[in-house]
Amino acid sequence: MEKKNPLPLHVSHVNNLSIITNRLHAFFHCIAIAFFIYYRISFLFQETRAVPFTPWLLVFASEMILSSIWLLGRAYLWHPVSRTVFPERLPEDDKLPAIDVFICTADPEKEPTIGVMNTVLSAMALDYPPEKLHVYLSDDAGSLITLQGMREVYRFAKWWLPFCKMYQIKTICPHAYFSETENDDTNSSDSTEFFAEKNKIKEKYEMFKERVMNVVEEYRNGQDHPTLVEVIQDNSGGTKQAGCVHMPLLVYVSREKRPDHLHHFKAGALNVLLRVSGVISNAPYILGLDCDMYCNDPTSARQAMCFHLDPKISSSLAFVQFPQKFHNINKHDIYDGQFRSTYRVLWQGMDGLKGPVLSGTGYYIRRDSLYGSSTERGIDLAKLKNSFGGSNVFVKSLHPNYKHNNVNERNFSSALLQEAKILASCTYEYSTKWGEEVGLLYQSVSEDFFTGFILHCKGWTSTYLTPSRPQFLGTSTTNLNDLLIQGTRWGCGLLDVGISRFCPLLYGPSRMSFFQSMAYGELSFFPLFYCLPLWCFATVPQLCLLNGIPLYPEVSSSFFMVFSFIFLSAISKHLQEVLSTGGSIYTWRNEQRIWMMKSVTAHFYGSMDNILKRLGLRKASFVPTNKVLDNEQIKSYEMGKFDFQTSTMFLVPLVSLVILNIAAFIGGAIRTISVGNWDKMFVQLLLSFYILIINFAIVEGMVMRKDKGRIPPSAILLSTVFFMIFLFLGSVALMY
Ligand SMILES: O=c1ccn([C@@H]2O[C@H](COP(=O)(O)OP(=O)(O)O[C@H]3O[C@H](CO)[C@@H](O)[C@H](O)[C@H]3O)[C@@H](O)[C@H]2O)c(=O)[nH]1
Numbered sequence: 001m002e003k004k005n006p007l008p009l010h011v012s013h014v015n016n017l018s019i020i021t022n023r024l025h026a027f028f029h030c031i032a033i034a035f036f037i038y039y040r041i042s043f044l045f046q047e048t049r050a051v052p053f054t055p056w057l058l059v060f061a062s063e064m065i066l067s068s069i070w071l072l073g074r075a076y077l078w079h080p081v082s083r084t085v086f087p088e089r090l091p092e093d094d095k096l097p098a099i100d101v102f103i104c105t106a107d108p109e110k111e112p113t114i115g116v117m118n119t120v121l122s123a124m125a126l127d128y129p130p131e132k133l134h135v136y137l138s139d140d141a142g143s144l145i146t147l148q149g150m151r152e153v154y155r156f157a158k159w160w161l162p163f164c165k166m167y168q169i170k171t172i173c174p175h176a177y178f179s180e181t182e183n184d185d186t187n188s189s190d191s192t193e194f195f196a197e198k199n200k201i202k203e204k205y206e207m208f209k210e211r212v213m214n215v216v217e218e219y220r221n222g223q224d225h226p227t228l229v230e231v232i233q234d235n236s237g238g239t240k241q242a243g244c245v246h247m248p249l250l251v252y253v254s255r256e257k258r259p260d261h262l263h264h265f266k267a268g269a270l271n272v273l274l275r276v277s278g279v280i281s282n283a284p285y286i287l288g289l290d291c292d293m294y295c296n297d298p299t300s301a302r303q304a305m306c307f308h309l310d311p312k313i314s315s316s317l318a319f320v321q322f323p324q325k326f327h328n329i330n331k332h333d334i335y336d337g338q339f340r341s342t343y344r345v346l347w348q349g350m351d352g353l354k355g356p357v358l359s360g361t362g363y364y365i366r367r368d369s370l371y372g373s374s375t376e377r378g379i380d381l382a383k384l385k386n387s388f389g390g391s392n393v394f395v396k397s398l399h400p401n402y403k404h405n406n407v408n409e410r411n412f413s414s415a416l417l418q419e420a421k422i423l424a425s426c427t428y429e430y431s432t433k434w435g436e437e438v439g440l441l442y443q444s445v446s447e448d449f450f451t452g453f454i455l456h457c458k459g460w461t462s463t464y465l466t467p468s469r470p471q472f473l474g475t476s477t478t479n480l481n482d483l484l485i486q487g488t489r490w491g492c493g494l495l496d497v498g499i500s501r502f503c504p505l506l507y508g509p510s511r512m513s514f515f516q517s518m519a520y521g522e523l524s525f526f527p528l529f530y531c532l533p534l535w536c537f538a539t540v541p542q543l544c545l546l547n548g549i550p551l552y553p554e555v556s557s558s559f560f561m562v563f564s565f566i567f568l569s570a571i572s573k574h575l576q577e578v579l580s581t582g583g584s585i586y587t588w589r590n591e592q593r594i595w596m597m598k599s600v601t602a603h604f605y606g607s608m609d610n611i612l613k614r615l616g617l618r619k620a621s622f623v624p625t626n627k628v629l630d631n632e633q634i635k636s637y638e639m640g641k642f643d644f645q646t647s648t649m650f651l652v653p654l655v656s657l658v659i660l661n662i663a664a665f666i667g668g669a670i671r672t673i674s675v676g677n678w679d680k681m682f683v684q685l686l687l688s689f690y691i692l693i694i695n696f697a698i699v700e701g702m703v704m705r706k707d708k709g710r711i712p713p714s715a716i717l718l719s720t721v722f723f724m725i726f727l728f729l730g731s732v733a734l735m736y
């Protein structure tokens with residue numbers, strides 16, 4: 001008998017109107033660019049050129065680079081989709097698959113332990129059968145504070161989990177819950193009993209917090225420590241609470257680290273977790289979380305299962321990605337900490353092209369997708385060991401029907417823990433395929449991006465889900481220094497992929513759709529493809545303006561119309577995207593500004609890092625982003641003021657370029673008035689003016705502010721020196 005089609009677990013929506021406007025806009029913009037290319041090329045064939053060749057060529061090249069990255073970016077706008085899920089249609093709890101949660105932490109100083117423990121607690125409190133949930137914490141620092149914190153988590157969770165379950169608490173991260181001014185979950189319960197209970201739990205939380213914060217560690221070397229794997233259990237004996245609480249399994253893992261050993265940062269840590277969890281719980285699905293990214297809604301696991309358990313798509317679906325959202329972003333969001341365009345536009349666009357990029361945190365991934373194709377060969381034990389290393393227990397766990405029975409028994413034999421230790425040692429991966437074909441891949445410090453790309457190349461798909469209540473909330477960078485350091489790492493990591501044999505534009509098209517390779521191409525090249533032209537546009541037209549050399553069509557020429565069209569069309573498309581995703585004109589200004597600032601600093605240094613690394617002059621590095629919030633800095637962030645307390649390395653390019661643009665604008669205006677050729681120089685004047693208006697915050701930081709976050713005089717002085725040298729050398733070079 002044919003069974004009636006069950007109701008779907010999820011549906012997708014396509015906004016046809018926005019698809020049509022996107023495509024029409026791309027079409028007209030392309031035509032305008034074509035005309036402008038004609039204008040540039042016809043100049044090269046002019047008999048008598050009134051203008052030196054070099055600056056013209058530089059500007060033309062920059063325009064071409066910017067246009068090509070723009071063109072690649074059209075892939076995101078081709079067919080964006082959004083999705084809705086129906087978790088209430090999922091099968092019964094006993095039919096749900098198990099989930100292993102992986103949380104990574106690397107440095108108790110930059111990543112405060114109490115925050116990490118809150119993430120662990122929130123993951124334990126997910127609305128999922130506790131016997132099917134296993135939470136692993138990887139501690140790259142090997143810190144006693146973190147281990148002790150985990151033991152405290154176990155004690156507090158016995159209060160916290162039943163409380164969340166009983167009162168259906170939505171904010172399952174205790175810190176967030178107790179800092180909320182108004183909880184939205186109080187209405188359902190008898191309030192006096194509820195408030196008494198809440199106060200009791202709050203007290204327990206305060207005690208928990210105190211105990212976690214009071215752990216002292218005498219000595220620790222984060223780069224040199226042995227393996228430590230501990231299944232956190234009740235060893236407190238008599239103090240058992242009335243009524244046994246079902247708790248997810250909780251495991252602390254600190255892999256072995258040695259100074260002379262490449263440990264591959266987060267990707268290395270995750271691979272250790274894959275192996276260790278493989279011999280302990282071996283769940284078919286994994287939730288990946290950064291240590292600061294707590295679960296903000298208990299339903300995410302069930303929402304993800306709406307895709308993973310849909311037989312129509314599950315065989316090729318590798319992961320379900322949720323957006324990264326942040327708990328500490330204010331209304332000004334001057335640093336674009338929310339990455340609006342990435343999580344509101346780009347990922348939705350890629351969702352319509354076989355799926356978004358793996359984004360490091362907030363994803364539910366299938367374990368076997370990370371094991372590569374080597375498991376398909378199945379039985380050949382020698383081959384499996386070649387790929388996965390020598391552990392028999394682990395290799396056995398690769399078999400799809402293999403079940404460990406230790407999780408339910410909860411008595412972990414010392415033999416098993418011994419095996420886990422071997423799997424977490426530094427030498428385990430020697431002459432295996434870990435990091436090359438198996439697990440998270442090591443080639444790029446943006447391990448998430450690269451691993452997701454290779455999965456998509458192998459034919460896996462992914463889906464993106466952005467429910468209105470954020471499922472996960474992290475800590476965003478709220479000062480310039482952290483933002484630029486993070487941006488530098490990403491720039492370097494993305495180029496690791498772009499400039500390699502896996503370059504998406506070459507490696508992609510035969511393995512994935514053309515549009516999908518365009519999108520991956522855009523992502524892996526944007527650091528380089530933004531930094532080169534933006535450096536050029538911030539310097540060359542200005543130098544020429546000061547020297548009276550026109551580079552753009554004069555106002556009376558018809559090509560001026562073409563140029564204006566391109567400029568206005570680019571700006572207004574950006575504005576339209578901002579407004580349609582809930583932003584304002586200020587959001588638009590902030591994004592334009594941070595785009596310019598990052599391009600000439602973070603993207604520039606990231607690209608340089610990458611090149612130096614290739615030349616062997618620099619080692620790969622992953623400086624974890626700082627998650628400690630400094631009060632003074634928070635204040636200026638709250639006021640929407642830039643915090644310029646960052647290294648001279650970042651400040652000098654910004655300030656020198658602003659000085660150059662001020663000089664060009666004033667000097668150029670005087671010169672143009674005296675010569676009377678304003679229609680020839682108009683675009684260059686406008687360009688400097690635009691740069692200054694958008695980056696007025698830097699001018700303010702230089703001359704108007706007196707607080708700690710201003711730009712220090714020493715940086716201004718150094719920048720002035722750079723500016724003068726540049727002006728001199730540049731003007732000489734212009735003669736050719
Ligand atoms: O050697 C390391 C370095 C980092 N981490 C952990 O990796 C996570 C991400 O690091 P973070 O400093 O927060 O980096 P972000 O720049 O905020 O991370 C984004 O970018 C990374 C790739 O560059 C991704 O891995 C992240 O998931 C993504 O959130 C954190 O939990 C760290 O504890 C390790 O476990 N070991």
Ligand SMILES: [Mn+2]
Binds near residue numbers: 290
């Ligand atoms: Mn982070």
